[in-house]
Amino acid sequence: MLADRFREFSNAAPFISFFKLFIDPVLVVVTLYLLSIPFDVAMDGYEFILGALAFLLTALLLDGMFLFIPGYSRSWQGLGRFIVEWLGVVIGLVLIGRVSGFVNYYHPPFVITWFIVAPIVLIGVHVAIRVYVLRVDSGENAEHSKVIVVGVNQPSQLLVKNINEEPFLKMDFIGYFDDRAISRLPKSASEHLIGGLDILPQFVKKNGIKKIFISLPMSSQPRVLDLIDELKDSTASIYFIPDLFVFDLINARFDNVAGMPIVAICESPFMGLNGVVKRISDIVLSVLILMIIWPILLCVAIAVKSTSAGPVFFKQRRYGENGDSVLVYKFRSMTVMEDGDKVVQATKNDQRITAVGGFLRKTSLDELPQFINVLQGKMSIVGPRPHANAHNEQYRKLIKGYMIRHKVKPGITGWAQVNGFRGETDTLDKMQxxxxxxxxxxxxxxxxxxxxxxxxxVAVVLRDRNAY
Structure with a gap:
């Protein structure tokens, strides 16, 4: 949700980045080192490898924010999420250890104790930072800034909600100013309405207002400029909240180009550091998975080749990142190799499906070669499923925003597939x-x-009946 993202990053972005990328991984490794002393374990060789893997997986899997984001600190949601993420780190380390054989070189009591103590240390440090750093000067005697908001709309109400819920912002919301009648305002906002814009400048001077947030629609530009001119006769800080909710936002953020401030309305979420994290996680997971499933790949290849004429692999051109054409690999499950301007989707009891093709499609075993596409950098493990090029050209004309899904690499599985939209899309509604x-x-x-x-x-593949 955009509101959640605005809330997260506006209040805690510097702390999140710092802890996610550095402090949390370092704490995990330091805990490993400190525990090696009572257990009399030398921190060299395989222990060094364990520490390096722990650092990497912690940076990839832990958000490092569960006590910094507003709302998480007042519920068990953030703590539960943190525990599950730490279990992901543990499972990743165990899988790597078993596949590589490293697990046989570690002292079990030492490693198990570390698995338990490390998250406790992380929680303790997060709580300490929250209590003793973020909330410093937020007590009864702390000096808070008086804040007013000009304009009642979705962004301004979200801002006021955040101010009221977060004491460490050290802001006291005084009220709204809006020229509209009370009957046209939401009830929750009308209760805090002070008056119209005509009395705003004098109110600011008389009441010691420190911060003014202007949240008026873009169509009111002359009105906003006049208001700012009047407010310059005060020492209050003035901020403008652009109403970005008028757009269908994809990864909305503020940026600058050659020093010019800009607002990203539609952008890939995998820009900068996020792209590095996504690529590293794809490489690590796909290598682990291929090391585990290679016997299955061999058996499926033999079954495909021995039960029908034709190649083992089916290669089809699909739209990749930024709409570039990529070759996607699959085990051949049909007697045809359609890759032209017209591609007919498989249907129930489709006569083109081979003897083993139905089973492969039902269990998604035909998709396994796409882990090779992931290593090549053409696909991701998770992302929008790639459609045949012919289908892309058809649906981009029928569905608004269809091509935005191609701002990222296609995935072997995706959010749509685990929410019931896997398999045949025989109606426009299903594709929408x-x-x-x-x-x-x-x-x-x-x-x-x-x-x-x-x-x-995994759960969907075991129970889904939509794949033919």
Missing amino acids: NRIKYDLDYLRNWSVWLDLKIIVLT
């Missing part, structure tokens, strides 16, 4: 719903969401 979930994934991406989708995919 699939695109809706694809765009929702772009708005809300996180490593946690990727892991959730991977886990849900």
Whole structure:
């Protein structure tokens, strides 16, 4: 949700980045080192490898924010999410240890104790930072800034809600100013309405207002400029809240180009550091998965080749990142190799499906070669599922925002697939719903969401009947 993202990053972005990328991973490794002393374990060789892997997985999987984001600190949601993420780190380390054989070189009591103590240390440090740093000067005697908001709309109400819920912002919301009649305002806002814009400048001077947030629509530009001119006769800080909610936002953020401030309305969520995190997680997970499933790949290849004429792999051109054409690999499950201007989707009891093709499609085993596409950098493990190029050209004319899903790499599985939109899309409504979930994934991406989708995919494949 955009509101949640605005809330998270406006209040805690510097702390989140610092803890996620550095402090949390370092604390995990330091805890490992300190525990090695009572257990008399030398921190070299395999222990050094364990520390390096722990640092990497902690940086990838832990959000480092569960006590910094407003709302999390007042519920068990953030703590529960943190525990699940730490379990992801533990499971990742165990899987790597078993596949590589490293697990046989570690002292079990030492490692198990570390698995338990490390999250306790992280929680303790997060709580200490929250209590003793973020909330410093937020007590009864702390000096708070008086704040007023000009204009009643969705962004301004969200801002006021955040101010009221977060004492460490050290702001006291005084009220709204709006020229509209009370009957035209939401009831929750009308109760705090002070008056119209005509009395605003004098109110600011007489009441010691320190901060003014202007949240008027873009169509009111002359009115805003006149108001700012009048407010310059005060020492109050003035801020403008652009009404970005008028747009269908994808990864909305503020940026600058050559020193010029800009607002990103529609952008890939994998810009900068997020792109690095996404790529590293794709490489690590796909290598682990391929090391585990290679016997299955071999058996499926033999079954495909021995039961029907034709190649083992089916290669089809699909739209990749930024609409570039990529070759996507699948185990061949049909007697045809359609890759032209017209591609007919598989249907129930489709006569083109081979003897083993139905089973492969039902269990999604035909998709396994796409982990090779992931290593090539052409696909991601999680992302919008790639459609045949012919289908892209058809639906981009029928569904608004269809091509936005191609701002990222296509995925082996996706948010739409685990929400019931896997398999045949024989109606426009089904495809519209699939695109809706694809765009929702772009708005809300996180490593946690990727892991959730991977886990849900296993359950969907076992029970879903929509794949033919």
